[in-house]
Amino acid sequence: MTATTAPRTKESRRPRRAVGVPRASLRRYDPAAPRRSWLFTVVTGIFLLYALFPLAYLLINATKTQQDFISTFGFAFGGHFALWDNIVQVFTYNNGMFTRWLLNTLLYVIIGGGGAVFLAVLAGYGLAKYRFPGRTAVFMTVMGAIAVPSAALAVPTFLMFARMGLTNTPLAVIIPSLVAPFGLYLMYIFASESVPTELLEAARMDGSSELRTFFQVSLPLLAPGIVTVSLFTATTTWNNYFLPLIMLKDQNWYPLIIGLNQWNQQAYIPGAEPVQNLVVTGSLITIVPLIVTFLFLQRYWQAGLSAGSVKE
Amino acid sequence: MTTITHDVAGTGASRPAPKLNRRRKDWRGWGFVGPFVLVFLFVFIAPLVYALASSLFSYRAFFDETVFVGLSNYLKLFGDPLFWSGLWRVILVLLIQVPIMLAIAMFLAIAIDSGRLHGSNFFRLSVFLPYLIPTVVAALMWGFMYGTNYGLVSQLNGAFDWHLNPFANRWILASISNVITWTYVGYNMLIFYSSLRTINTSLYEAAAIDGANEWQIVRSIKIPHLRGSIAITTIFSIIGTFQLFNEPSIMQKMAPSVITNSFTPNMYAYNLSFSSGQQEYAAALAIVMGIITVAIAYVVQLRGLNTNEGRG
Numbered sequence: 001m002t003a004t005t006a007p008r009t010k011e012s013r014r015p016r017r018a019v020g021v022p023r024a025s026l027r028r029y030d031p032a033a034p035r036r037s038w039l040f041t042v043v044t045g046i047f048l049l050y051a052l053f054p055l056a057y058l059l060i061n062a063t064k065t066q067q068d069f070i071s072t073f074g075f076a077f078g079g080h081f082a083l084w085d086n087i088v089q090v091f092t093y094n095n096g097m098f099t100r101w102l103l104n105t106l107l108y109v110i111i112g113g114g115g116a117v118f119l120a121v122l123a124g125y126g127l128a129k130y131r132f133p134g135r136t137a138v139f140m141t142v143m144g145a146i147a148v149p150s151a152a153l154a155v156p157t158f159l160m161f162a163r164m165g166l167t168n169t170p171l172a173v174i175i176p177s178l179v180a181p182f183g184l185y186l187m188y189i190f191a192s193e194s195v196p197t198e199l200l201e202a203a204r205m206d207g208s209s210e211l212r213t214f215f216q217v218s219l220p221l222l223a224p225g226i227v228t229v230s231l232f233t234a235t236t237t238w239n240n241y242f243l244p245l246i247m248l249k250d251q252n253w254y255p256l257i258i259g260l261n262q263w264n265q266q267a268y269i270p271g272a273e274p275v276q277n278l279v280v281t282g283s284l285i286t287i288v289p290l291i292v293t294f295l296f297l298q299r300y301w302q303a304g305l306s307a308g309s310v311k312e
Numbered sequence: 313m314t315t316i317t318h319d320v321a322g323t324g325a326s327r328p329a330p331k332l333n334r335r336r337k338d339w340r341g342w343g344f345v346g347p348f349v350l351v352f353l354f355v356f357i358a359p360l361v362y363a364l365a366s367s368l369f370s371y372r373a374f375f376d377e378t379v380f381v382g383l384s385n386y387l388k389l390f391g392d393p394l395f396w397s398g399l400w401r402v403i404l405v406l407l408i409q410v411p412i413m414l415a416i417a418m419f420l421a422i423a424i425d426s427g428r429l430h431g432s433n434f435f436r437l438s439v440f441l442p443y444l445i446p447t448v449v450a451a452l453m454w455g456f457m458y459g460t461n462y463g464l465v466s467q468l469n470g471a472f473d474w475h476l477n478p479f480a481n482r483w484i485l486a487s488i489s490n491v492i493t494w495t496y497v498g499y500n501m502l503i504f505y506s507s508l509r510t511i512n513t514s515l516y517e518a519a520a521i522d523g524a525n526e527w528q529i530v531r532s533i534k535i536p537h538l539r540g541s542i543a544i545t546t547i548f549s550i551i552g553t554f555q556l557f558n559e560p561s562i563m564q565k566m567a568p569s570v571i572t573n574s575f576t577p578n579m580y581a582y583n584l585s586f587s588s589g590q591q592e593y594a595a596a597l598a599i600v601m602g603i604i605t606v607a608i609a610y611v612v613q614l615r616g617l618n619t620n621e622g623r624g
Contacts, residue, residue: 126344156363
């Protein structure tokens with residue numbers, strides 16, 4: 001698998017299609033200059049609509065009051081354009097609890113996700129560039145861990161943490177987030193491909209210590225890979241639901257996702273105030289940072305996914 | 313950290329490249345891998361061992377003590393209809409939703425890669441966007457749209473005199489599958505697309521010169537090339553499906569009579585632990601699910617790689 005696909009990866013770095021070079025051949029299909037088709041675009045566009053219309057629904061309904069949310073058509077605007085009011089309410093409702101949840105989420109992403117990236121980069125690099133006793137065992141175990149349902153581990157982790165008094169503290173969310181087997185795997189591939197062993201040898205000849213070589217020679221080469229792994233890890237941590245759900249009881253430590261779900265459940269509790277307009281607007285606020293980051297750094301997503309798909 | 317500098321101080325810069333250094337044991341890699349392995353042991357291996365051990369015990373409320381019961385939790389599980397019906401539901405999703413999702417993803421990847429779409433970059437970015445949306449937000453949005461009281465479906469029912477109910481018993485799996493498909497189609501598409509981009513374009517040109525049309529190129533070059541990616545996406549989908557929890561658990565409030573506490577094995581494990589205090593039984597369930605997942609993922613991987621070698 002690896003042997004057959006690796007050379008193709010190199011090939012793909014050259015430009016695939018000559019843009020602006022007309023090579024139209026009427027007789028036979030020319031792969032270098034495929035003709036664009038409106039019909040095909042429209043047919044495929046069905047899936048585009050499918051992907052985007054729930055987001056449009058979210059956007060439209062974030063502009064509605066709770067009353068309009070319940071009474072007006074889902075894809076029509078309500079009587080009042082209440083987007084701004086909703087945003088203000090999201091941040092002030094419940095004594096500004098949303099801000100607290102946002103800060104908690106940032107804490108989990110920066111400490112938990114950041115720590116996971118740090119550990120994955122070190123370990124991926126170590127596995128790629130050193131041959132040490134137990135290397136294969138470490139590699140196989142971590143790869144096996146990708147296949148183990150993480151939710152299957154969450155319950156025993158909860159029981160273990162409960163005995164140690166860690167549950168209902170930020171540590172209960174941060175510590176399990178520190179391990180990202182998929183991140184390690186991606187980093188291993190990046191390090192194998194982008195850090196030439198000869199360069200490390202040269203640095204060693206010059207008397208550079210292993211740690212200094214890592215920081216001064218390897219780290220700059222690994223930078224694009226680190227961005228990719230950071231994106232994956234940050235998104236996973238930002239969107240994590242199961243782990244904080246079981247670990248946290250005190251809503252002061254909730255991340256955004258758990259908080260939003262709690263707001264939504266108010267609609268189903270007799271006597272509680274339904275605030276679905278805030279759930280929708282809060283959801284919008286929750287996903288905006290993810291979408292903006294994605295659009296700015298989108299090439300790194302594809303880099304990660306292609307590394308993952310080509311090598312395995 | 314200290315171990316790295318320590319090792320380096322002892323071994324010095326005069327050592328040859330680690331690759332060649334097979335005879336004397338080279339422990340330097342552990343300095344990089346060590347921190348990850350430590351945390352990994354704590355949050356992955358320890359809970360696994362804990363779950364294995366505790367699944368052999370049972371809590372007797374009458375005596376208020378936990379007693380060793382051997383394999384009886386496992387025997388009880390194999391005779392538990394709630395477990396089997398939950399397992400059957402995720403298997404149904406696996407057999408129906410996963411192939412549909414992967415087929416759409418593959419179609420989109422080939423369409424975007426073909427260069428025949430207008431605005432193919434817009435397609436690629438838009439279809440991937442849902443992957444960034446937290447499952448909680450996705451489930452809430454779709455849940456609002458499915459709603460028969462004031463959701464989009466109720467409005468359609470009112471307008472066209474339909475009687476659709478996505479939360480009805482016979483539709484609920486399809487409704488949940490739709491949310492999963494929506495979330496993950498773009499992710500899988502990007503894996504397929506990245507893999508297609510690694511095909512050497514001279515292959516297409518050679519095929520076209522031999523008179524192959526576009527459909528033949530898709531069938532004989534592109535789809536065979538995707539075999540490795542199909543194996544990977546299938547494995548990830550199997551792991552994800554067996555862990556199914558977020559979508560049904562969030563929609564439970566919207567369809568409480570249809571989505572039971574044992575709707576999926578993971579929900580069952582969660583509720584056994586946190587509602588009925590049968591943590592030892594839940595541990596046994598988690599382990600059985602883990603074994604089933606790993607076994608199926610392993611078989612798919614073997615099959616995927618074998619056919620690939622046969623072709624490659």
